[in-house]
Amino acid sequence: MSEKNDDLADLLVDVLTDHCTAEVIEAAEGSWAADLWKVLEDLGLTSVGVPEDEGGAGGGLADAATVVRVAGRFAAPAPIAQTLMIAPALRRRFSLRHRPGPTAVGWSAVRATRDADGVRLVGTLSDVSYAAAAAQVLVLGTDTDTGEIVLADVPAEVIGWETRADLAGEPRGSADIDVRVETFGALPDEEADDVIERARDDEALALTWSMVGAMEKVQQLTVTYVKEREQFGRPIAKFQAVKQLAAQIAGLTAVSLAAANEATASYVRHGAAPFPVAAARSRTAAAATDVTRYAHQLHGAIGYTREYPLHQYSRRIWAWRDEGRSAVEWTDITGRRAVARGADQLWQTLTQE
Amino acid sequence: MNALALTDERVESLRHEVRDFLAEQIAAGKFAPGVDSWLAGFDRDFTRELAQRGWLGMVWPEEYGGHGRSAVERFTVMEELLAAGAPVSAYWAGDRQIGPALLRNGTEEQRRRFIPQLVAGEVLFCLGLSEPDSGSDLASVRTTATKQDDGSWIINGSKVWTSGAHHKDYMLTLCRSLPGSERHEGLSQLIVDLHASGVTIRPVLLLSGSHHFNEVFLDNVRVEADMLLGTENGAWAQVTTELSDERSGPERYMSTVALIRAYAEEPEENTRHREETLGRLAGQLWSLRALSLEVVDQVQRGQSASLLASTSKDLGTRFEQESVGIVREGLARRPEPGSRLDGLLEQAITHSPGFTLRGGTTQVLRSIIAKKLGL
Numbered sequence: 001m002s003e004k005n006d007d008l009a010d011l012l013v014d015v016l017t018d019h020c021t022a023e024v025i026e027a028a029e030g031s032w033a034a035d036l037w038k039v040l041e042d043l044g045l046t047s048v049g050v051p052e053d054e055g056g057a058g059g060g061l062a063d064a065a066t067v068v069r070v071a072g073r074f075a076a077p078a079p080i081a082q083t084l085m086i087a088p089a090l091r092r093r094f095s096l097r098h099r100p101g102p103t104a105v106g107w108s109a110v111r112a113t114r115d116a117d118g119v120r121l122v123g124t125l126s127d128v129s130y131a132a133a134a135a136q137v138l139v140l141g142t143d144t145d146t147g148e149i150v151l152a153d154v155p156a157e158v159i160g161w162e163t164r165a166d167l168a169g170e171p172r173g174s175a176d177i178d179v180r181v182e183t184f185g186a187l188p189d190e191e192a193d194d195v196i197e198r199a200r201d202d203e204a205l206a207l208t209w210s211m212v213g214a215m216e217k218v219q220q221l222t223v224t225y226v227k228e229r230e231q232f233g234r235p236i237a238k239f240q241a242v243k244q245l246a247a248q249i250a251g252l253t254a255v256s257l258a259a260a261n262e263a264t265a266s267y268v269r270h271g272a273a274p275f276p277v278a279a280a281r282s283r284t285a286a287a288a289t290d291v292t293r294y295a296h297q298l299h300g301a302i303g304y305t306r307e308y309p310l311h312q313y314s315r316r317i318w319a320w321r322d323e324g325r326s327a328v329e330w331t332d333i334t335g336r337r338a339v340a341r342g343a344d345q346l347w348q349t350l351t352q353e
Numbered sequence: 354m355n356a357l358a359l360t361d362e363r364v365e366s367l368r369h370e371v372r373d374f375l376a377e378q379i380a381a382g383k384f385a386p387g388v389d390s391w392l393a394g395f396d397r398d399f400t401r402e403l404a405q406r407g408w409l410g411m412v413w414p415e416e417y418g419g420h421g422r423s424a425v426e427r428f429t430v431m432e433e434l435l436a437a438g439a440p441v442s443a444y445w446a447g448d449r450q451i452g453p454a455l456l457r458n459g460t461e462e463q464r465r466r467f468i469p470q471l472v473a474g475e476v477l478f479c480l481g482l483s484e485p486d487s488g489s490d491l492a493s494v495r496t497t498a499t500k501q502d503d504g505s506w507i508i509n510g511s512k513v514w515t516s517g518a519h520h521k522d523y524m525l526t527l528c529r530s531l532p533g534s535e536r537h538e539g540l541s542q543l544i545v546d547l548h549a550s551g552v553t554i555r556p557v558l559l560l561s562g563s564h565h566f567n568e569v570f571l572d573n574v575r576v577e578a579d580m581l582l583g584t585e586n587g588a589w590a591q592v593t594t595e596l597s598d599e600r601s602g603p604e605r606y607m608s609t610v611a612l613i614r615a616y617a618e619e620p621e622e623n624t625r626h627r628e629e630t631l632g633r634l635a636g637q638l639w640s641l642r643a644l645s646l647e648v649v650d651q652v653q654r655g656q657s658a659s660l661l662a663s664t665s666k667d668l669g670t671r672f673e674q675e676s677v678g679i680v681r682e683g684l685a686r687r688p689e690p691g692s693r694l695d696g697l698l699e700q701a702i703t704h705s706p707g708f709t710l711r712g713g714t715t716q717v718l719r720s721i722i723a724k725k726l727g728l
Contacts (some may be wrong), residue, residue, distance in 0.1 A: 105401045221728050240716075243723035250722055251664040255644045262643035263436060276639065283640040328629075335632030338616055346631075347436045347610070350639050351368070353361060 005066045008048070011150035012070040020074040022309050028077035030165035037102055039080045046080070047100060048072075050088050053079040054098040061085075065264050067210045072213020075312040077170065078260065079104055079130035085206035085270060086199060087138055088286030093195045094151035094185030103129050104156075105203075107324070110177065112141025112150045118182040119143075121151050125159070126241045129323065130159050133174025140179070140196070149192030152184035166321035198272055203324045204281040205267065209261045211288040211320050215253040220251055221310055222310065229300075236298075245294045252287035258284050275349050278334040285327035289319040354648075360451075364429050371433040372508075374406065379437070386438030386611040388700040391604045391709075392565055394440025395520055397474075402639040403434075404474035408446055413452055418469035425654040428646070432603045438611030442517055442565070447471050449602060450595045454542075456576030458583030458591050481512035481526035481545065481569060482592070489717050491527070491592070492536045496571060498528035498543055504578035506530070506543055508571045514711075518554050518567040519548055519685050521547055526571070537589040543627040545571065561703035562663055601648045601662035606641040606669030608708055609676045612697040613638065616680045619694060623685050634676055660725045667718040673708040677701045700726045 019039045027033075040046050049064030050056020064084040071080040080104045087103040110123025119142050128137065134156045141150045154177075163174035176259050187195060221268040226237040226246060263280035266273035292314040296303050321327045338346050378384060378399070403409055404427045412428040413419025428541050453473050455464055470476035487493045496510025508528055518524060524545045531539030547554065551574035557566040583591045613634050621627060623680050644665050651658040680698065688695040 113514040163642055194422035223728065226728065237723075237728040240720070243728050244716065244719045245727055246726060247529045247667070247722035251668050254661065254664045255640050255668050258644035258647050260638075264648065275635075278632075279636040279639040280643075282636040286636075331632035331636065332628040333632070334636040335628035335630065335634075338631050338635035344614075346614055346635065348634060350642065351432070351436075353363070 008063055008066050009022050011068055012045065012067060013073075015043065016070065016074040016076060017330035018040060020076050020192050022312075024228070025075050025077055025309075025312050029169040029217050030163075031077075031084065031171055032079070032130060033077045034133070036076060037133075038052040040078070040080075041100070042241065043148070045101070046083055049084055050098050053098065056088075056098055061268050062264055064088075064094070065260070066207070068206055069213040069216075069260075072150070072316070073217045075214070075316055076307070078102065079133050080292060081129060081132075081203075081206035081210050084323050085209070086202045089202050090138055090151060090195075091153070091185075092189060092197045093198070096151060096153055096183065096185045099136060099153060100142040102133050104130050104134035104137045104173075105199075106131075106137050106139045107140045109149070109185075112143040113153075114143055114148075114186070114280050116144060118180050119152055119184045120150055120178070120180045121150075121154070121184075122178045126174050127172050128174070129166075129172055130154075130171065131159075132171050134164050143186070146186070147189050148186040148194070150186045154179055154181055164234050166319050169316040170316070170319065174287070199292070200325060201272065201274060201277045203261060204330065205260075207320050207323055208256075208277075208280050208284045211317055212253070212256050212260050214317050214320070215256060215284075215288050215291050216318075217248075218291055218295045218310065219249050219253050222246060222298050225303075226298055242298060245298055249291050256280075256284040256287045268291075269353070275334070275337040275340075275352070278330055278337050282327060282330040282334045285321035285326045285330065289321055289327075294316050316322050359710060364425055366493055367426055368433060370430050370595075371408070371430055372408075374402075375433065375437040378402075378439070382437045384440050386614075386697075387440070387705075388438065388611050388697050389608045389704040390438045390611070391435065391441050391608070391715055392437070392516060392711075393442065393700070393704070395442045395517055395565075396440035397443055397477075397520075399440050400443040400474040400477075403441075403444070404472065405616055408434075409448055409450055409474050410468065410472035411474065413456060414709075415603070417464050418472045419452075425646075425648045427698060428603065428649050432607065435603055436610050436614070441549050443477055443502045443520065444471070444474055445604070446516065447476075447478040450480060450598050453598055454480075454525065454582065454591065454595050457594070457699075458542075460579070462579060463582065467544075476523065476527060477517070477521040479515045479521045479547075480595075481515055483514045485513050485568070486512060486548060487615045489714055492589070492637050494529060494540065496526065496528045497532075498526075498530040498576070499532075500530065506576045506578070506581070508543065508545065508574045508576060510571050512569045512571070513557065513566075515554075515567045516565055518547060518569050519556065519564070523547060525582065529593060533557060533626040534586070536641050540588040540592070541585050542582040543576045544582060545574060545576055549574050551575070551582070558663055558708050558722055559703070560706070561700075565579040566576050571680065594725045596713065598661045600666040601658055602650070603642070603645055603695075605647065605666045606638065607670050608673045608704070609680075609701050610638070612694075612701045613676060615694050615697050616683065619684070623688070625685045626683055629720070630679055637672050637676075641665070641672060644668070646661070660722065663713070663718045663721045663725075666713065667715055667722065671715065674705045677705050700702060 044057035047056035048059045052058040068081045083103045106125040106128045108126045113120045139152045159175045185315045259280035263276040266276040408430045410419040411422045415421040468659045498506040526545045530541035551572045553570040648658045648661045
């Protein structure tokens, strides 16, 4: 990561230390931290990665990833990954303009019917992450008349959400919609399949960075705890069994970070990185799951309580590993993509920079 | 931006050069891809072939006969050789540890004498570190080097697990050179000629019955004064740096790549859970490579990579072991006896206990990582 990214990360750490406290996270359970969003928005941090001439704060994908990573480290209860790493590329691919404000993505396509200058969308949006927090929702629709897929920027106030909290306490919403909007883009069916596949890759990369951030925090909490907690007359960090597990947490976090960095760099170089993204996503999901197990083991019963903050990160990891396409699906996708160019091209695919 | 693009292009063209060479060698029957080929694949002729192409001593300074290339270029050649399961064990330790140690700590005369021979693949070195009573606890070495009036040394003791000593020319030997010293004090490194009088080499067979390791007995072996490497009685710091070199390379996660590639090429009806199996193998391998590249990047920029190197080796060697089980679970039935896959699998199964032992055990590495974490 460049020096620019380090500055950006430092700024975010400062802001989130002040505005994303344990109390803020706890209060946002099942909802979201609108005040925090306002603070980040005023600093231009909610449109990092969107070019300035499109109304964003500038920077590239690696910068957006830095924001998402640090947000993961702070369990920031806001649709940062969606707004910074999924929505911008999806809009761009459907030739839609950037819009400021928290954005959610509805992946389940509804029925779309086009008229002279708009599109009517009818159907059900299912389990949309951070739905109720969003100022607008990107809705995919299938227009069977024209054989096109549309992407519409739907203002959230026209949608009546039925909300629930997932296992991480993050808000989700479902809604039956029947709306007409004029802000939309359309692509032919077959082209759209590819575009949606790439958007799923964007989601995967965003979740990878979110998990990396959460793992970093879990590592930090665990290292601090085992140094402070005394049993048998000394800090438990003095016991070999404890050291060995703590070392594994650090190792798994390091390999996930390296994978996330490499996938992002490859994506930036080529504009897409199907195999690296899948590999990083599946590796990180497995690593993060192991990390939560070891961290809870080292924290003992205290880490199992609502009061101690470990669960804010472990619950997120447990939810994020299966968010969108699940960890298992990504493992299969990784396998498919590894030999997509031929069974004898595995190594060549792995080393394609 | 341009400089980076140029570098990338250079690396890619080197990669293809190595790939083409390896494909030719395999086609000509010069070697068959093997598992753990950086331990098991000894081939002097192949080593000379690599040397002729400039793939030994790649990053060493040109003034000593090295090729002055980048760490990324060297990494690229190493990983292509390992991915092909090529027989690289003859020169591996020399290229990885001995050359760098000579360049860091050697006298001008030692560099001028040995570096060009290492680059040419003509002189082969092994490492004399472990002893029968000194494994993970390297500071307990007992082999003695006694200084003579004329400055030469008389060495007594024995070294064990010395890979390929029966084929090699020299052993860089860690000795206790200060009588009565303990632990990290009073140690020196001496370059011992394995053909000298008083040297006896006996095989230590692996559980598979194959001969790679040896015990080297040193009975009043005389070593001239100019064969002391680095600081007299100050070798501990030298050795720990060499161990860091030993831990960070791609061979720490690539020992089973020949098996993984063979699995991918199996007919589909011989496999089960194929996508998941390939996903687990490829996802882990690619991620470990990303981590290893970070180590290369840190080394290239002159930073200490010892934490990442330990991490990379711990995760990498455990992956090597796990990969054998993943492949077995991903097969519909046991491979045809005598088939290529069967041979690679047998090699992998019998070699796998060593993966997480050599060059620092899992437990030692995790202790190092924990220390770096402040625990």
